[in-house]
Amino acid sequence: MSLTLGLHRALQQTPDAVMTVYGRRTRTVREVAARVARLAGALRDLGVGAGDRVAMLSLNSDRYHEYLLAVPWAGAVLNPVNIRWSIREIAHSLADSDSRVVLVDDAFAPLVPGLRERYPQLRTVIHCGDAATPADALSYEDLLDSTDPVEDARRSGGELAGLFYTGGTTGFPKGVMLSHTNLVTSALGAAGTGFMYRPGARLLHAAPMFHLADLSGWIAVTLLGGTHIIVPAFDPVAVLSAIERHRVTEVLLVPVMIQALIDHPDLDRHDLSSVRAVLYGASPIARPALERAMAALPNAGFTQAYGMTELAPIATLLGPDDHRLPGLLSSAGRAAPHAEVRVVGPDGDPVPTGTVGEVVVRGDAVMLGYWNQPAETRAALRHGWMHTGDGGYLDENGYLFIADRIKDMIVSGGENVYSVEVENVIAAHPAVAACAVIGVPDETWGERVHAVIVRRQGADVTADEIRAHTKALIAGYKAPRTVDFAESLPVSGAGKVLKRELRKRYA
Template identity: 70%
Template sequence: MYLTQGLHRAVQQQPDEVMTICGDRRRTFAEVADRVSRFAGALRELGVGESDRVAILAQNSDRYIEYLLAVPWAGAVLNPANTRWSPTEIAYSLIDSDSRVLLVDDAFAETLPVLRELSPCLTTVIHIGDGPAPVDALSYEDLIAAAQPVPDVRRGGAELAGLFYTGGTTGVPKGVMLSHDNLGTSWLGGRASGSLVAQGGRTLHVAPLFHIACLTSWGATLMAGGSHVILPSFDPVTTMTAVQAQQVTDVLLVPTMIQLLVDHPRVAEYDLTSLRSLLYGASPIHKAVLERAMAALPGARFVQAYGMTELAPIATLLTPADHERGLLHSAGRAAPHAEVRIVDPGGVEVQRGTVGEIAVRGGHVMLGYWGKAEETSQALRDGWMHTGDGGYLDGEGYLYIVDRIKDMIVSGGENVYSVEVENALSQHPAVAQCAVIGVPDAKWGERVHAVVVLRSGASVTADELREQAKKFIAGYKAPRSVEFVDTLPISGAGKVLKRVLRATHWGSVDRQVS
């Protein structure tokens, strides 16, 4: 299996069908294939060899999709940079991966002087924006116009396809090595479930393409011969406008995006009935938000995917039928390509209903972490990827996520899982968003602490929220303290950065558990 396989098949079967829609630009499969082969030729002329890493720092665009195809076409390795990172963090990923070529668009052109200074490995910058190319940067369109097309090397299988750096929510970023087979297995497994994108549909890419979840939506659509509608970034109004104007059938949204969309005051003004499938994942979603989304988009089939970058990324799927059964707290069952089990600290499988660490096995499991043998051996043991997530399986094999294991709060000797508390608090009509963490407490060791964002114009007291939580969970799990903030810190992947929230409470304490 190789990443460009879907493009070759589409050119053979539907060359004149529209493949990409980005602003006013529409390109057919045949046109995209020609541009991809030419850009691959340009990369070769620039000295990019087999297995060399080629990075990109850009918002979503049709040129970003061409990059995803041209780099493997040339036999090189993808390295999509996180657009939410600081220049120092981006430079770290460039240096760590020894990426010598970087594609950059207009939104990030201003960062080039700093990146060049911080990244001595960087020798070539290619501008993929619509404006003039920055000084010392090559024009993407000029390269394509001048280059000769080259044959696809069709490098695939177990060969390295890309380095995908983790979001940094748990420490120093690690380059996750994913092969062509890793990615293709996850895409095909998702499609085999019948829950991902439909054949010949039209998928909207509004989540960042550097993120493995959006890349999966792209890959599954490519294999299904579908079209790609691309927006630079997420905004509720532009997203709804694109769905209506382009008759989008499939979309991937992270939970924070879903909430912003369905709670938008103008949501009723748009015709969103073309949506057939809404895939969500990347972070937990609260039941109250999901119920509002299902009510606002009654024609869409909801699918939840649980996984991680190291799993390319799908491990389990909660299908539309599962949603109709009301299993909204579950992350679903093992996808067709995956095997899932719950293990104790020694790696031994535990009984059903017992909380432990989620371990996953299959052809989608990463090759390892780039240049980090010790971390790789800790994560990959006996063929199983140990996720660091805590959960349990019920009698039917449905997975329930209770927390990141590191996020478990031990208060007065009792284990408290933050997702339970967050779900309870989110039921209150005044709560827009919330995150629960453990903070140091002289009496209890740790206490349950809630950080809450209120809806516009709403008000509620800490005591009222505590009583709200007690309606749904045991009293000892209810937050003993509440902090009201305007916004929560969010990573580029749409996850709440709990380490940032913890830092304000733990200060110089050596460890963030008691």
């Protein structure tokens, strides 16, 4: 298994088919293959050897697509950088991974002087934007024009394919080591369900391409000979326009993106009938938002994916048929074809059906380990199982229900409160656009349930009304004792709410 396999297959079978669409640029499979082979040659000429890490700090683009293929083609290792990080965090990840070559686009070229100051070992910067190349960088297009193509190194199987740094929701990011087998197994497992990523798919890249959720779709569609429609970053108008103009068939969105689309006043003015599959995940979604999205895209089958970077990234899937059963809308689905899922207690033994424990996963998609962190690796990988740190339970039919991150569970007055349950109830209030529930220190209760809420535009609601609404639906001790209203919630590059940042405010 190899990340470059799909390009070789497409070059043999459909060389003149369009492979990428980015703005006004379209490139065929044959054109992409030629550019990838030249970029790989340029990387080798710049001193990139087998197993060396090559970083990418960029918004989505067709050149990002080429980077994902050229780095393994050169025999090197991918290091896609989280675009929401500070200079300090980016420099740390480059130093931690020993990435000496970095590709940057126009949006991030201004960060290069600061990165060089914090990470003097940065040897080469390749500018992959469309504006003028900065003085301290090499031109991406000039490198391609002046370099001969090289043969694919055919890096594959258990060899390291990439370092993918975790989103940092619970601490400083760790480099997750994923092999070619890890990544391809997860992508093919998802495609094998038939829920999405079918042959001929036209996948819209609106989620960030540095993230595993988008990358998994990229791998599947590349292997199946599909077309990649790429927008630089999520924007409701850009997404709606791209779907209509390019007849997009598959789209991956995180819940905050879904909310932004269904709330946009121009939603009904665009023809979205081409969309046949919507994959969502990365964080829980409020049931009202999901139901509105399903109504807005009636031709699309909705699939929820649950997983994590360490699982490359998919563990379970809730398919389109499951979405038609109201009792399952709060489920994360059942184990994907490539994964085995259990819920275990502190001793590592499976707990009874319906009992909350820790979700663990086994299979060929499970990471190799954490880069340069053997102790962290041993703690996460035990007896062949990846311990996710998520609390959940399985029902009698194998459907997984996520209760909470174990670290996010609130213990108030001796009672366990799962923040996800409270968030789902609060989100059902018509005046709520988004919310996050955390535990904050309390002299009486140890921790108290606290909600941070973003009101829907033009709506008004008070803390007392939120508490009354919550108490009408779940036990009183689970209702937020305190409520704050905010303009927005802090989110990671993958769209996950950063509860760590919220906790800092109330520590």
